[in-house]
Amino acid sequence: MLKAYPELKAIVFDRPQIIEAAKSYWNDKITADILTRIDFQAGDMFESLPAASNNDLFVFSAIFHCLSDEACTSVLNNLKTAIGTHQSYVLFADAVAEETHIDPTIAAFDMQMLIGTMGRERTPSEWKRLLNNAGFEIVAIMNVRTFAKFIIAKLY
Numbered sequence: 001m002l003k004a005y006p007e008l009k010a011i012v013f014d015r016p017q018i019i020e021a022a023k024s025y026w027n028d029k030i031t032a033d034i035l036t037r038i039d040f041q042a043g044d045m046f047e048s049l050p051a052a053s054n055n056d057l058f059v060f061s062a063i064f065h066c067l068s069d070e071a072c073t074s075v076l077n078n079l080k081t082a083i084g085t086h087q088s089y090v091l092f093a094d095a096v097a098e099e100t101h102i103d104p105t106i107a108a109f110d111m112q113m114l115i116g117t118m119g120r121e122r123t124p125s126e127w128k129r130l131l132n133n134a135g136f137e138i139v140a141i142m143n144v145r146t147f148a149k150f151i152i153a154k155l156y
């Protein structure tokens with residue numbers, strides 16, 4: 001995204017040890033121009049998230065399927081605080097399971113997430129309930145060229 005859009009800046013947010021590893025990993029893999037547009041921030045999403053400006057996009061890639069509904073709600077509450085009164089969108093890149101007759105691959109991921117991290121793959125109605133209960137509405141669910149989809153949401 002940063003390569004395609006030269007005016008774009010990004011914050012990469014993760015736990016401290018991962019941020020240190022990410023900085024040294026990307027150091028010689030991307031151009032200096034792109035590197036200077038990335039702000040590597042260490043933190044804990046269960047405590048707080050970086051504050052938004054208008055038109056910021058928060059991207060959670062393969063995060064929510066690692067989490068129980070309770071843990072997701074805790075992150076969503078911090079996201080609400082981070083967004084504040086700004087116009088920000090949120091992109092969740094995660095699987096969306098069928099409401100019935102679940103695809104075996106998604107079912108296997110679902111079991112893996114449950115066993116590994118108490119997470120789960122969610123159906124559209126489960127995503128809707130989770131997000132609505134935290135004050136977010138789904139704007140779109142987009143198909144992309146992976147097993148995951150892009151779930152786009154914003155605050156009500």
Ligand SMILES: C[S@@+](CC[C@H](N)C(=O)[O-])C[C@H]1O[C@@H](n2cnc3c(N)ncnc32)[C@H](O)[C@@H]1O
Nearest residue numbers: 013014015018043044045046060061062063066
């Ligand atoms: C399944 S990985 C997804 C990584 C990446 N977003 C991707 O799409 O490949 C989950 C990420 O969440 C990070 N993470 C776990 N707990 C966290 C926390 N409390 N605060 C911030 N990041 C956390 C992990 O370090 C890991 O990088």
